[in-house]
Amino acid sequence: MTRIEEDYRKSGEIPPPPPEWVNALESVSKLKSGGDIPRKLLEDIHKSIQKIHDKTLSEYRRSYEERHKILKAAQPAWRSVDKLASEMEKKMLTLQGNAKQIDGHITKYEGMRTRDSKTEHALTTSAFVQFFISGLVMVIAMGGAFINYKLIALPMSEMVGASDYITDSLKTSDVAALVIILMEASMGLFLLESLRITQLFPRIASMDDRMRHRLMLASLIFLIILAGIESSLALMRDMLITDKASLMRDLASVAPVVEDGWFTRIPMAGQMIMGFVLPFALAFVAIPLESTVHSLRTVIGVLLVQSMRGLAFVIRFVGVMFKRIAKVLELVYDIPIVIPIMIENWVKALRGNVSDKGQIKSGSTS
Template identity: 50%
Template sequence: MSAQSWMVWPDNFAASVLVLAVLAMGFMYAARMPMHALIRSMGHAVGGPLRMGARWLFTAVAEMQQRNKVVLLAQGRQETGKRIEREFERLGALVTRELQGYPALQRKLLEDIARFEDDYKKCGEVPPTPPDWAEAVAAMAKVQAIGNEVIADVLEELNRSITAAHDDAMGEYRRAYESRHKILGRFMPSWRSVDKNLQLVEKNVADVKNSVKGVDAHMAKYEQIAAGTDKAQHALTVSAFTQFTVSLLVMLVAAGGAFINCKLIALPMSEMVGAGDYITSTLRTSDVAALVIVCIEASMGLFLLEAMRITHLFPSIANLNERMRKRMMWIAFTLLVILAGVEAALALMRDLLIADKQALIQSLATVQAQSAVNGWVGTIPMAGQMLLGFILPFALAFIAIPLESLIHSGRTVGGVLLMACVRLAAVTLRMAANLVRNASRLLVRLYDVVIAVPLLVESLVKRRPAVAGGGKVPTFEHTHA
């Protein structure tokens, strides 16, 4: 078929294109309504399921949010309840420890107070006043004798007697005050003891008040969680994200320790299981054996913490009776110690293997002499490897604590992230549905733009009878809206 077969006039390209354009425009004008319906149907066919999917995803997000809220509040209520129980136990132990000596302290304070009262009464006693005749005798002694030496001698003797009696009374009075001052001086140790006891009581009461404030704070938090407030939900979500982040960091550190532990025993394990055995082309059997030993050590540590009721990942272990639980705890601890000893021996074997390999490579006499001189230096890395091999299993045993926190907080974090992803998918579907709907409208407008000439002719044809009849002139917008 030649390139000019489609032309109406093969010698006139412009006329052929114009004729074909007019024919196509006429065909498109005739098929205008079906094409509009087809474009709108395609828009509804594509956009409808997208809108339904977006609506379903938003409904799923609401259900997930409600379910996550229920789970989060239940978990928060359980954790807060356990914390309140621990606070009450601590408060009970504090009250028992601090207040169990209060009866003896109270008895001591009462004895001190009774002694203070007796001493105070003794201090308040005033020496008896001289008798009334002393004043009369004193008055007679002051009378001046006139002309009678016997009377003068008597009066002088009376004066001396009164003066001596007065001096004796003043001395007795001073001795009484001195004894009272001594009694008051003996008050000081007792006062210090009472003050010390009262300060101790005040400190104990302050500690109890602080503990009670902590319990009140936990109770307020528990009430908010029980009421299901948004503030409590937000606080629990933030706490879950914090626990998840911290637990993940600790798990990464523990993974680094497990990797070092595997590398520490991989070489001696190659002598036990075979250095040339490979599970795959790149994975050696010794590496897998070392990893299995490390995993067994971590499992023994997990069972040990479960038996000690520090973690609660296995309810069946927590529900054991006391005798079986203690027996399981000692079994797990014994196996962990044995594995730690085996790993220390493997670390020692690793150092010996490396020394043998170096001895085979280094065959010069000077090097051997130097090795003999510095042989004691090599014991330091050997001891360090053995100590590291013995300590790492016990360190990996505590991985159960961050693992439990990671699992519990991962439920909340995963739910929040899943809701965010589903909400993003719902928004994307809704945007796609709106885009398809607007694209169908745009195609309808573009189709009308392509056949604008026939539409203009139609508008002119419809306008002329309306003008001749005196009616309202329809516009192009009203006709083809």
């Protein structure tokens, strides 16, 4: 900025100095007598004026050229200043948006600190909605992954070996097809992480731009390679199905079906396109996966709290029930025990009456 100000100051227009012949003309005009002297003076003044004019004009042009050179040299600086100003404007707009988001997060945080029921309910509802929506998208993505698996399972069995088993029921070809699908999902995850669309791995987001761009290019190249491999496997699947159908026709002694040209190639082209597109579609599963991971903590926490509350209610109910059962058992115990007690009291009462009568008789005889 200091350099630009100095160049701008240097490029300012400097007015030419006042001509020196003005005073001379005033002196000549004051002469009263004519003759050769005034004429010679005027000729000399004319020559001087012409020289001064040429000199002043050349200096004026030279100063203009210098100012133009200064302005031309300052043009890249002005362009850089304009670029910086536009970038600063964009950053200020971004900063303003981030400030609004921070204000919203701070408001939520204050509500969480004060244990505001409204804020907790809003956060819980938002987490559940996000969890169910992302779960629905994940289910759809799993359907796409299943179709993707079906496209490459048959050709992988021919490549790896259909009779090769890892366990009694788990084929090596199935595991290989599943590994390819998981690698596609991983490359898509790294691609979205390097683009800072998702933030499941903070270390990737904190990389410098150069390393992040390299990771993005590497992930994209690997994803394209895997998509090409899957497209070729889809082509191989169509060829295997065609060969199997031809073999079945040969075994059944049926005349071969005449092909109808490009019309019969449509399923093969569709499978190849699907095999190339599905890996890129599967790459976007990282977005609902991030939403699921972030909302799963809240969902699990709420479910645990509700489970503990339900367990506490059940334990309290069982405790009250056992307490009431103890009271009932006590009353039930009183029912059979009260009869012997009543008989005992009745016997004691009879014995007391007999002893009282004996004492009365002995007192009367005495």
